[in-house]
Amino acid sequence: MTTLRESLKKRLATDYSKAPKKIWNQNDLEMIWSDKEKIYIGKDESGAEWIAALQHTTVPIFSFPCPNLARKGNAEVECKSINFVPITHKGTIKCRKCNKLFTPKFNIEKTSQAYEIFKNLEK
Amino acid sequence: MAIVEADLNYRLSGGVPNTDPNDSIGGSMSTAAGGIILTNTDNNDMNDITSDEAAAGITIYHGYFYENTNVTLTWTTPVFWIESQTSSGDTTVNIAVALEAKNLPIELLANEETSPAGVTFTAPANKAAGIAIGSLDPTENRGTWVEYIVNGGAVTVLDQYTIKAEGDTQP
Numbered sequence: 512m513t514t515l516r517e518s519l520k521k522r523l524a525t526d527y528s529k530a531p532k533k534i535w536n537q538n539d540l541e542m543i544w545s546d547k548e549k550i551y552i553g554k555d556e557s558g559a560e561w562i563a564a565l566q567h568t569t570v571p572i573f574s575f576p577c578p579n580l581a582r583k584g585n586a587e588v589e590c591k592s593i594n595f596v597p598i599t600h601k602g603t604i605k606c607r608k609c610n611k612l613f614t615p616k617f618n619i620e621k622t623s624q625a626y627e628i629f630k631n632l633e634k
Numbered sequence: 635m636a637i638v639e640a641d642l643n644y645r646l647s648g649g650v651p652n653t654d655p656n657d658s659i660g661g662s663m664s665t666a667a668g669g670i671i672l673t674n675t676d677n678n679d680m681n682d683i684t685s686d687e688a689a690a691g692i693t694i695y696h697g698y699f700y701e702n703t704n705v706t707l708t709w710t711t712p713v714f715w716i717e718s719q720t721s722s723g724d725t726t727v728n729i730a731v732a733l734e735a736k737n738l739p740i741e742l743l744a745n746e747e748t749s750p751a752g753v754t755f756t757a758p759a760n761k762a763a764g765i766a767i768g769s770l771d772p773t774e775n776r777g778t779w780v781e782y783i784v785n786g787g788a789v790t791v792l793d794q795y796t797i798k799a800e801g802d803t804q805p
Contacts, residue, residue: 536717536718536796537673537674537718537796538674538794557792559721559792560723561718561721561794562718562719563717563718563719563759564759565760566717566760568760568762570762571758571760572758572760572762572763573756573759573763574716574726574757576726584787586787588786588787589785591723591724591785592723593720595759598763608723618754619756619763620730620731620754620756620758622765622766622768623713623756623758623763623764623766624762624764625758625762625763625764
């Protein structure tokens with residue numbers, strides 16, 4: 512029997528495979544789909560990096576800042592780089608910037624349509 | 635005729651006449667002409683972060699309202715989410731719906747560094763993870779919160795993020 516988690520993972524994998532290769536943000540900045548990272552990335556003229564999760568899916572995705580310590584300039588501070596994590600994820604992930612592992616803890620607003628899915632996944 | 639984007643406003647809080655995003659710290663929805671947040675406009679949500687604030691880090695809370703100005707149609711089951719996270723690597727944005735019911739003022743914060751009581755902030759990254767605003771009948775509104783976190787030692791950049799809302803409409 513397929514579990515809800517497996518079913519959502521399969522759906523997300525299908526949606527990832529059909530992801531539009533380019534999207535444009537509100538500034539008309541071109542953002543390219545990264546098959547490796549499963550996110551959209553675009554750099555504006557100031558060098559700032561814009562990232563976005565897959566929008567064309569019914570599987571909820573949340574962003575989590577990395578809590579690991581990392582060197583920044585001459586100080587060690589929290590990395591806080593944004594990582595996108597689908598609701599189906601369980602366990603640790605590797606931060607896309609500092610490459611250290613952390614465990615995202617879903618804290619989903621009860622009015623979110625994702626809350627019911629989350630509750631069912633936790634059963 | 636269906637609800638179109640022009641029927642929907644994202645308005646400041648801070649009182650009926652408020653037009654200053656920095657004073658958008660809860661209370662009543664601004665109904666002033668200049669109290670609408672315009673997409674893709676610098677400082678439409680807050681003033682620049684000072685170098686002292688960037689060095690020490692700061693967390694800012696602002697309240698905004700979604701308003702359906704259509705006089706006949708309901709904006710049905712809208713949700714909002716963070717379509718693009720902050721473009722600075724040193725900041726993060728989180729969102730929440732206000733605890734107060736629709737058409738009511740939201741909690742008035744003592745200042746923009748005070749968090750609203752009992753509100754849970756999250757970072758939904760797509761529509762499927764979006765937070766429900768609740769259907770808005772003609773001319774109704776609902777308060778929301780944005781938490782903007784600047785990490786200590788943040789470098790100076792033009793920082794931007796995108797919050798998107800989407801719902802259904804009758805034809």
